Amino acid sequence: MTDAIVVEGLVREFKGGILAVDGIDLHVRAGEVYGFLGPNGAGKSTTVRMLTTLLRPTGGRATVAGFDVVHDAASVRRAIGVALQDAAIDPFMTGRELLRLQAVLHAIPRQEGHARAEELLERVGLTDAADRRVGTYSGGMRRRLDLALALVHEPVVLFLDEPTTGLDPTSRVALWEEVRRLNRESGTTVFLTTQYLEEADQLAGRVGIIDGGKIVAEGTPTELKTSVGDPTLMITPADPSRVGDTAEVLAQFGPAADGKPGAIAVRLAAGAEGIVQVVRALDEADIATAAIDLHQPTLDDVFVIKTGHRLEGDASAAPGSGRRRGRGSKVGR
């Protein structure tokens, strides 16, 4: 099977010499969920806009579903489903009207388009809200509708640009489940951008980390985590006076790491499986433990190590994440 998305040396330079995307290479296999992870302004949306034919690259080339995004844009558009981050939906239309319109845009015959609209409304749980104006929908409902709209023509490749930004945790998990199901049942290739590490970890088979317009790391979440180093094991002895003995025992399992006061931490050279030997050694040394903490490297650690800074706007620290490209939710009518 050919690659669903091939990107070679893709560049987008804006007026004033700003390189939003600075020569990236990507290969997304058919049927894969690829997570494109990066902070605001890293170049994620610019990349998606180029891959969805909304923006012309100023350098390099890209194919989606085997079609060149510049020279065969019309074929690309027929093959892709797009849900952009602003959930671009006319607030004065109802969910059903929008789905039917989307079917017309894809030149789906009338009867088939209507049936498809009902099927998708059912699928994303919006049947009861189908005749309500989209302006009255909650954020989660809008995203679900947006996803349904992107699926009207059963696309080969689905682009989701920050699908859960601004959603509450429940809606976020529901949307993840829908994306997983779609990928599992229809084999749809999904290209997902996110600024949430957890989202990439949960959904993506492979993750590319983009920062400053360049891809700084790529691999499966596990590969990436492993690449930053071994898991850290932290032992808190039950008897505080035995901290020194604990350190001696642990020293044979790997280099020391930073731990809490009253505890000893070590980087497990043998990986997480090494924990069994550690516990056995502690038992032989007759050291009782009050707590054992195993810290696996997270994508967050990967991000910090690869980019030198934290992923702003992640999870709890999200309030500033609404500012992007000045295209907020304003309805200028």
Add this chain to the structure above:
Amino acid sequence: MNPAIRQTVALARRSINSTFRFPQAWFPSLFFPLVLMAIFTASFGRSAASIPGFPHVDGFLSFAVTGAIVQGVLISAVGAGAFFAGDIEGGFFDRLASSPASRSAILVSRLCASVLLAAGQATFFLLIALVFGATVQGGVVGALIVIVLAALLAIPIGGLGVLLALRTGSAEAVQGMFPLFFALMFFSSTFFPRETMTGWFKIVADINPISHLVEGMRVQVIHGVDWQAAGTSLAIILVLAVLTVGGSAINLRRRLEGDS
């Protein structure tokens, strides 16, 4: 049905529906011309006939109604531009652009919607004027000429609105152009006959194509069917339409290629 035609129809219907569902979008285009028509009629209704050079009319309302129609079309066509800009701002435009829909359907549907809305508006103003005692000398044919010209006028003006929307991508910027349109209308014979004007004002009104456009419509109401005047109006509309719709098409292409 040809997919491009079907898409144009569906998108035009969507534009009309969304306009009706948002009273702020259509209310001003009906309300303001009516108010102005009422004020002018109340103020000048009696004295108009005695102003030197004022054409013989069967009541001032008959004279004022075409001005109101043109003003209404202007307001709603600016609204159409703002609506289009709202689509760009809100991302709906990206939805269209990333779909395989016909590129020309995006532009043509918006203009078709404006044409239909303008025809409705013109009919509405004519009916109101008739209720309040105006007469249409050109009869049914004259009224139809006025309605058709008003509907066609929505093409160049809507085209200009869309052109501004495509260039600025901002509904506010499009709305901001409104005073300019209004000035263009005031420095024309939209509200008063050129015969009553003097000096530089008359020169400006003489040059202003809006004057000739409005007069070509008005004569159907105050004198009777005049095909030659209608032809002049039509010619002005066509020339303006070629300019603004052509400009829109060029800018649409530019924006679709992502060079904005």
